[in-house]
Amino acid sequence: MSTDSLSDLFVSLSNALVRGHETIVVPYSTLKERIVVIFKKNKYILDFTVEGDIKKTITMTLDNSRHRKVPTFRRISTPGHRVYVGSNEIKKSRNGSGIYIISTPKGVITGYEARALNVGGEVIGEVY
Numbered sequence: 001m002s003t004d005s006l007s008d009l010f011v012s013l014s015n016a017l018v019r020g021h022e023t024i025v026v027p028y029s030t031l032k033e034r035i036v037v038i039f040k041k042n043k044y045i046l047d048f049t050v051e052g053d054i055k056k057t058i059t060m061t062l063d064n065s066r067h068r069k070v071p072t073f074r075r076i077s078t079p080g081h082r083v084y085v086g087s088n089e090i091k092k093s094r095n096g097s098g099i100y101i102i103s104t105p106k107g108v109i110t111g112y113e114a115r116a117l118n119v120g121g122e123v124i125g126e127v128y
Contacts, residue, residue, distance in 0.1 A: 012024055013026075034108035
């Protein structure tokens with residue numbers, strides 16, 4: 001059992017994309033679901049569904065096209081080291097080729113949306 005379920009999500013997704021899997025199933029949490037919505041909106045995954053009543057899971061459908069570069073998922077804020085930024089401290093990820101995922105009072109959003117809404121928060125991770 002891991003103490004950092006978001007790192008498990010990032011690693012599982014990265015490994016499944018490298019191996020060419022069509023789907024991946026991860027344990028459910030509300031925070032994971034909101035992050036997966038961002039992945040879908042930014043086309044890192046094709047689709048996802050939440051299944052189960054008591055023990056929920058998130059099933060993600062992955063893009064297996066070989067012409068596409070496999071994205072790198074990086075956890076920034078960990079349980080032992082939280083990283084917070086103000087709205088004016090949010091930079092572009094990899095010169096605009098990636099996204100930051102930030103937990104703000106407005107919800108879990110990308111760095112671009114946080115800058116537009118003028119809110120800061122905890123930097124969960126980066127995808128590039």
